[in-house]
Ligand SMILES: O=P(O)(O)OC[C@H]1O[C@](O)(COP(=O)(O)O)[C@@H](O)[C@@H]1O
């Protein structure tokens with residue numbers, strides 16, 4: 001089995017970027033260990049604090065954020081970081097050549113029930129024309145990402161990543177502690193009848209979305225073999241989609257605060273959209289707008305999301 005660094009070198013990845021990826025993965029191994037220890041490591045349960053999005057922070061949200069933050073700010077190629085659990089951008093090294101955004105723990109509602117959780121990360125080239133601790137440098141469209149990935153803390157710890165080439169899958173080998181390549185090029189089948197959506201939100205959706213799922217559920221023969229999955233962790237749902245097809249959907253919603261759904265553009269939608277596209281799938285928002293072309297306005301903005309098997313994704317045209 002090939003190790004991560006030789007694969008990245010073979011892909012022609014810049015040495016500084018390889019070192020930065022290794023920094024992120026070192027933090028992921030520490031998180032994976034704490035996750036596997038669960039209550040023994042005191043990582044279950046909530047804190048009394050809320051993040052800027054009004055979500056009560058779980059202990060593991062805070063711990064994994066701190067681990068990534070400390071390791072990244074120690075790396076002199078990092079100009080700044082942004083995180084779901086940090087209200088504002090945190091400046092690093094002014095001459096750093098990269099910026100990193102991350103969701104330190106995705107699927108927080110699964111932590112206390114031993115469900116699927118993960119870490120999502122994305123790397124961009126730094127913009128030296130703006131202050132090093134400014135939000136502005138993170139308002140780049142997803143097509144500018146130089147690397148996107150997630151680590152899934154499941155039965156095994158898996159890394160799925162692209163540095164602009166194919167979406168590759170690595171598995172953490174606990175015997176020597178490194179990530180080994182276990183799937184060279186992941187490829188999403190164009191057709192599928194498997195969908196992931198929180199159906200309990202049906203009443204809050206607009207007519208287009210309801211019409212589509214009416215078809216899926218009872219109106220159209222085309223879907224009589226459809227099946228639904230919902231992990232309540234985007235990283236887990238999208239891993240299934242990249243592994244065997246299907247779609248992940250989080251539409252706009254009539255409820256206050258989630259008019260644009262729940263998924264954050266910078267550190268959830270963009271990195272996963274890049275991985276889906278590099279695996280031959282499609283990742284769009286309202287009006288089939290390509291997610292990677294959306295120009296972000298704010299650090300924690302949310303976007304409606306549909307991603308996965310191309311032909312099924314094309315069928316959902318939400319306005
Ligand atoms: O509450 P719902 O509708 O099931 O939402 C689940 C969604 O929320 C998320 O958990 C949000 O991410 P965080 O856990 O990082 O806050 C997604 O991973 C998941 O797809």
Ligand SMILES: [Mg+2]
Nearest residue numbers: 103106107268
């Ligand atoms: Mg998340």
Ligand SMILES: [Mg+2]
Nearest residue numbers: 084103105106
């Ligand atoms: Mg999170």
